[in-house]
Amino acid sequence: MKQTPTKKQRQKSSNGRPTQADGELSRWNLRLYVAGQTPRSVSAFRNLKEICEEYLKGQYHIEVIDLMENPMLARGDQILAVPTLVRKLPQPIRKIIGDLSNTERVLVGLDIQPR
Amino acid sequence: MSRQIRRNSQPLRSLPKERTGIPGFDEITRGGLPAGRPTLVCGSAGAGKTLFAMEFLVRGATLFDEPGVFMSFEESDHELATNVASLGFDLNQLIADKKLILDYVFIERSEIEETGEYDLEALFLRLWHAIDSIGAKRVVLDTLEALFSALPNEAIVRAELRRLFRWLKEKGVTAVITCERGEGTLTRYGLEEYVADCVILLDNRVQNQISTRRMRIIKYRGTSHGTNEYPFFIDDKGFSVLPITSLGLSHEAPTEYVSTGIERLDTMLNGHGFYKSSSILISGTAGTGKSTLAAHFINAACTRGERALFFAFEESQDQIIRNMRSVGIDLEKFVKKGLLKFQNARPSAWGLEVHLAMIHKAIDDFKPSVVVVDPITNFLAVGDQIDAKAMLTRLIDFLKMRQITGMFNSLTSAQSEIEDSEVGVSSLMDAWLLVRTIESNGERNRGLYILKARGIAHSNQVREFLLTDHGIELIDAYIGAEGVLMGSARSIQLGRERASEVARQQATARKQRELRRKQELYEAQLQSLKSQYETERDAILMELDEEQNRLKEAADQRLEIARLRKADSRGMKIDENGARKARKGAVR
Secondary structure: OOOOOOOOOOOOOOOOOOOOOEOOOOOEEEEEEEOOOOHHHHHHHHHHHHHHHHHOOOOEEEEEEEOOOOOOHHHHOOOOOEOEEEEEEOOOOEEEEOOOOOHHHHHHHOOOOOO | OOOOOOOOOOOOOOOOEEOOOOOOHHHHOOOOEEOOOEEEEEEOOOOOHHHHHHHHHHHHHHHOOOOEEEEEOOOOHHHHHHHHHOOOOOHHHHHHOOOEEEEEOOOOHHHEEEOOOOEOHHHHHHHHHHHHHHOOOEEEEEOOOHHHHHOOOHHHHHHHHHHHHHHHHHHOOEEEEEEEOOOOOOOOOOHHHOOOOEEEEEEEEEEOOEEEEEEEEEEEOOOOOOOOEEEEEEEOOEEEEOOHHHOOOOOOOOOOEEOOOOHHHHHHOOOOOEEOOOEEEEEEOOOOOHHHHHHHHHHHHHHOOOOEEEEEOOOOHHHHHHHHHOOOOOOHHHHHHOOEEEEEOOHHHOOHHHHHHHHHHHHHHHOOOEEEEEOHHHHHHOOOHHHHHHHHHHHHHHHHHOOOEEEEEEEOOOOOOOOOOOOOOHHHOOEEEEEEEEEEOOEEEEEEEEEEEOOOOOOOOOEEEEEEOOEEEEEEOEEEOOEEEOHHHHHHHHHHHHHHHHHHHHHHHHHHHHHHHHHHHHHHHHHHHHHHHHHHHHHHHHHHHHHHHHHHHHHHHHHHHHHHHOOOHHHHHHHHHHHHHHHHHHHO
């Protein structure tokens, strides 16, 4: 399941700088917390990217936070587990933990698909 | 117990320990928690787990200058700070001083969706960062089991917790992990499997509607520790554990005396009173003046300038002061001077252990030289006889260690054997006074005996004692042919004795007067006889004189006649002899 990530997929910011955003008005504000470049975090980012491209094209914004470098930030969103995806917008806040390998559950968790 | 950091001075062989600074706890664990290792503190809800953990950190920060991290899974920072503020812990100040970090890990189960694999690295990183940012030596995780309910995948949580404990050990921090107690198990999720070094169980048990907090060290690897259940309590100064069962019989025996406050009673006790630091039992039925005896004892101690502590389990302070004023003892002035302190509580207010703990604490705070417990029998209302006796044994040992003289009042019920002290503690006591009412002739009188006084030559007599407006007065009971008499019987008997005494005195005086009269009479008679004799003697002498003169004259006459007749000389001579004879007779 774990694949070697491509260079494009590894583009991320450790200091909270947004990654390449698709669209000027991002209705979907997503934040992915990871801890280091583990295979799990890499695959989580890849899975997220794929889902977003498929379902939210042009209206999402992903921010990747590496807690290895910024452990302080874990307090803000009450992060315990990594990887954790936080849906900051639209409200309410939703959290999805795990490597996001189950696309269906991610869609349910993000309220893209009804439960 | 000195609160210094002793970790460095401990021998290398033994397990290094981290002093918690919690009063009493470091004594039962012989030095504190295992340093650099996690300790599991389990107990049911409300047992005091969070407080124990928090005090471990606060004391570490304030007493040993060891910063700490408190990671809470249940209460927010604000709630925690507010909760412990009532114990005098200023968390916000400690946080500002970088001595403490509170990290509230809030998990909202409904917000979380799980998809695929994950680990708890984020939590570890949070903890790691908190520890490193202030150089923490102590860590608390309260209550870690919240993870089990927050995260659906128990297998992951277990694996991660195992990793966490290993990691904490590597990090070398002394950690306290609190856990809910499960049904029949120490912890609900079996965390004791992972934390195997030290397990402490906190318990809050209700017996006879009275709750008692107890603590037990279930396991402490690599060290000896007290194995008993130790009572503890939480008051306005935090946690206190009472390692009081560890006392032994190694106390010193002073030879100074302590006055009882009643002169005649001191006289009965070899003239000095009780030995210092001895334990004195005063038993008696209701209304025999036990409390008044105690008040005298306190009065004497405070007058000497010593401190006295009065544990009253039946009366309030004001009531005792008022009642003692009626017998002429002013206790209030000693209270104002700070020499006397009352500790009043109903026995049913707490369990026995807590009572003992409170007494300990009060004694530690006030440092008295004399303690009165009035009455000990009320403890039977809280526990059974075995518990009450065990508690008193520990109290007596404690007082002896501190060289405190203790007076214990014990109420005997009227039906029971008079020498039967209810709690069965008489063998523990050094001295035992018995006050009882003796009923006869339709009245009750108070009698006082000294049943025993170890090491003191004491009077074996019963004394009657009176409660007067100037205190207790001891009076010799009348012991005579009619037995022991007390009260009005004694006074009647004494009156009767006085009357017969007076009569005897009068008879003696009469006899003396008679003797004097006889002597006078005799002397007068002697005088008159003497004068009579003298008169008679004079008369006889006079007659004799006249007779002499007459004889002389007759001889002279005969001589004259002879001369006139010119008688011969021979005849003359005879006559002369005869005349001489006559003269001689006259002289005689």
